[in-house]
Each structure stands twice: as structure tokens, then as C-alpha cells.
Amino acid sequence: MSTYIIYKLILVVAVFAISLLIAMYSTYGERKIAAFLQDRLGPNRAGPFGLLQPLADGLKMFMKEEIIPNVSNKFLFVLGPGLAMLTSLCTSAVIPWGPDLVINGIKYPLQVADVNIGVLYLFGVVSIGVYGIMIGGWASNNKYSLLGALRASSQMISYEVAMGISVITLIMITGSLSTTHIAEQQHGFYNEHSGWLSWNVFKNPITFVIFFICALAETNRAPFDLPECETELVGGYHTEYSSMKLGFYLFAEYVNMFISSAVMSLFFFGGYNFPWMDKIHDPNTVAIIGTVVMFSKTIFFIFVFMWIRWTIPRFRYDQLMNLGWKILIPLSIINLVATGLLLWGTGRI
């Protein structure tokens, strides 16, 4: 029992550290990718290729003066960024990062918590994420922050509907709410029994497209970055924030991006599964390669997020709401019904 707890503790710390590390280097990656997409060089002064830039940025954030406006609600003002960070880090608990490690005949799953309602937990925590932004924007007592917070909350709530319906479609295919099962079902690349590719994206690509668009909106990334659009809202919900509290908001966005990329690769791109994984018989080798594969898929999606950000201009607010309510939700409902009919017709339910 004690080894179990120690193992879980190590895993928690490792996942926590890796999420923060990847989020940290996402800021660097974002700037580099933005630069390359615009024929620039990007940060290249701090360390080789500018690799120490995130550390320098973090140090800068820590050293800055911390300003809490007099008119703000101080408790909520501090709570906001903390909550944003907390919820974004919480979600990593249910994601299986790789197949089980086997040491001395004991299985060590590379997943912090194997709950049988993992998907539900994920969406529960993600929807709490909006509170961090809302509380921060409201507590600032600044009209721009409030407008940013309003935009954020209405946007996230709108897109959560379409996202939820697309996830229901996914669950109809998988028949399970457990993230472990979803990963195991997409074993390998080609399923001999069904005669079809095993990853969910090949089973229902429309669901993936809807999910992807909603994930962009949920993480407040471009082209859905209205809550923090500099041109209209002076920075949005974090206008009044300074020092590391601002850093927490910015960081939480990158952690969110990392987690949603991980979720996308888990739900639709087979998670840790890779083609010809049955050819390797040593379970530990599979586990290590699987973990690497999982992280490569995640990093690829982070790259796509950034790629999109530096390609597409921001939506206007009414366009955003139109897309959410008039297109994505009907589309996801049609997708849901069609998938249901297909599954019923082929006798799978």
C-alpha cells in the first residue's frame, strides 16, 4: 500500500512538473513559431537559440511590482489567477500518459487516477476553469476587465454545449466514460476485427472537427481570443493584474492548451497507441515508446494551436456567437443523431 502511495506521489509530481515544463516551453515555442511564420527569428539572445528565454520571462514576472488596485475585492483578486491555474492543472489527473509499466510483475499505470468517469471529471474541471477568469475580471473593478470576463464566460459556456454534444457522440462510439478504456480501445492503428482504422478520428472525423474548434474556444486561443483581445479591451480580464498573478493567467492558458492537446490526442488520435505496437513484446518498451508517442501527439497539437493563432484573424463577437449557437450546436446535434442511427443500423447498440 505504501509503495502504491509513494508511486502515485511520484507520478503526481512528475505529471505536474511536466505540465509546467511544457507550458513554460510553449511560451517559448509560441514566440518562435510566430517568428518563423512571419519570417522572423524570434527570441535568440538568452542562452543558445534563446532557450533560456522562459526562465528569464519567469524571473521578470517574479521581480515585477505586485499591484492590487484599491477598489478591487482583494480576496477574489488573488483567488482568480490561483483558481485559473488550479483548474488547468487538475485536468491532467485522469489522462493516461502511456501503457502500464511492469516492474517485478506489478503493474504501474502511467495515469494518476483511473476513475471510471474520467471524461465527466475532465469536463467538470474544465468548466470550473471559467470561474478563474470571471472572478479575476469581476474583482478587478475595471470595465475592460469586466467586459473581458463577460466575453470569456459567455464564450466558454456557449462552446461547452457543442463540445459536450460532440463528446457524447464520442462516448456513443466508445461506450465508456473511462479515459483508460478510450485509450485501450484505440489499440494499435488498424483493428483486425472491425476491418477499420482503430483511432476515433477515422471513425468519426466530424466529431473531431467540432471538438477541435470548441477546444480552441475553450482555451481562449485565437481565433477565439476575444476575452483578452488587446486591441479592444486593453488586455481583457487581466488588465489590472501584474507580476506573477498575470503570469499565472498567461501560464494557465498554456497549461490549458497542453491539456486540451493531450485530451484531443487521447480521444481522437489514439493517445499512447502507435502502429505496429503489437510487434514489440516487452511491455516496458511499449510503455516508454507509448509515452513518447503520446507526448509527440500532444506537442503536435500544441503546434497546430499556435499555427492557427498566427494564421487566422480574430472573430467578431457576433460572428463568434453565430458560429457557436447557429452552426456548431446544430451540426453537433445532427452528428449525434446520425452517429446514433448508424450505430443502431449496424447493430452496435
Add this chain to the structure above:
Amino acid sequence: MQSLTNRSKVVSNKKMTFLERMYLPAILGGMRITMSHFFRKPATINYPEVKRPIAEGFRGQHVLKRDEIGAERCTACGLCAVACPAEAITMTAAERKKGEEHLYREEKYAAVYEINMLRCIFCGLCEEACPKESIFLTDRIVPSDFERNDFVYGKDKLVEGVTDDLRIDISKRQTKAVLEFKTHPEYQHNKLWDPNKSIKSKNAGH
């Protein structure tokens, strides 16, 4: 009417087709374009390490030349200050004392000579006005600074060094036309410093 370029397009407000209204193909097209830039060579030049190639006759930071024996050529006539359209040049003249012949070429010299680099427009009119071939613009770029006052360059920054390695090359500013113009007998006394001519022979000539 003939258009200036062939790139003008007639705008049409026709209804978009279903595929166009989906926007996804257009978005993918946009992403293809940005990706093509990803692999392109960056246009950025790492400035202090790498410098852009500059034109032959580049007009940058000024230099006040010395003559063959290392005496300042400037005689503080003030023609450069008069010619300067930006009024960037000021100077104070002083009389050469006995025993200072090796320092100042003419009997009058500039005790203070200042160019305000923030006012200067680097037109090169001072160089054109100078009868003593003293002031020249060079291919050096005026570096950035923090204080406005630091951009007022005095003689300490403008006058070139005495030894050969501290001399500033201004041959690029001496175009063929300029050199030909300067062969006029009126300019003979101003002949530029020539490394082939030794100081002795020059002194013997006078």
C-alpha cells in the same frame, strides 16, 4: 483607364457557395500559406553581429580629417555650419599659438566643434562645402544612446586618430567626379593625405 498594376480585381458580391461558406477550405489555404513561410529564410538580420551591406557612397557618422603629419585640417571657417540645412553644426574658433603647428594645419582652428547627430540629416552638404577637405561622412552608423546630450558629438568623437591604424578611410566618398573636380589648381594646397608620400618629402616641398 489604365491601371497602374495588373493586380486590381473586380469586386463581386455574389452569394458564396456552400463550400465557401464552410470557410474550412479557405482556412486550410491560409494555413498552407503560413506554413510555406515557416520554412522560408528569416528576413531578420542579427544586427550587432551581422550588418546589412550598405551602399558605396553611404553617408554616416562624420569624421574630421587630419593631414599627413597629423594636424587637424579644419580651420573653423564655418562654411559647413552655414551649409547645414538642419543647423546641426556649431563651432568656436581659436588662433593657433606658436609651437602648435604640428596640431593644427591652418592658423585658425576649431577649439570646439560639435555636431548634433539627432539634428543631422546626413545630407553631406557640409562635406561639399568644406574648402579644406576636413569633414567627410563615413560608412559608420551613429550608434544608439540613452541621453539626448550624448548625441552631440564633440571633437573627441569626430576627429580621427593620428596613427595610421586610427585613420578613417574616406576613399569611398571620393567618387571619380569629386576627384576630378579637386584636381583644379585652386584645390592643390588641400591635397589629401597620401600614405605613399612620406612626411619628409611633403615638408621639403613646402
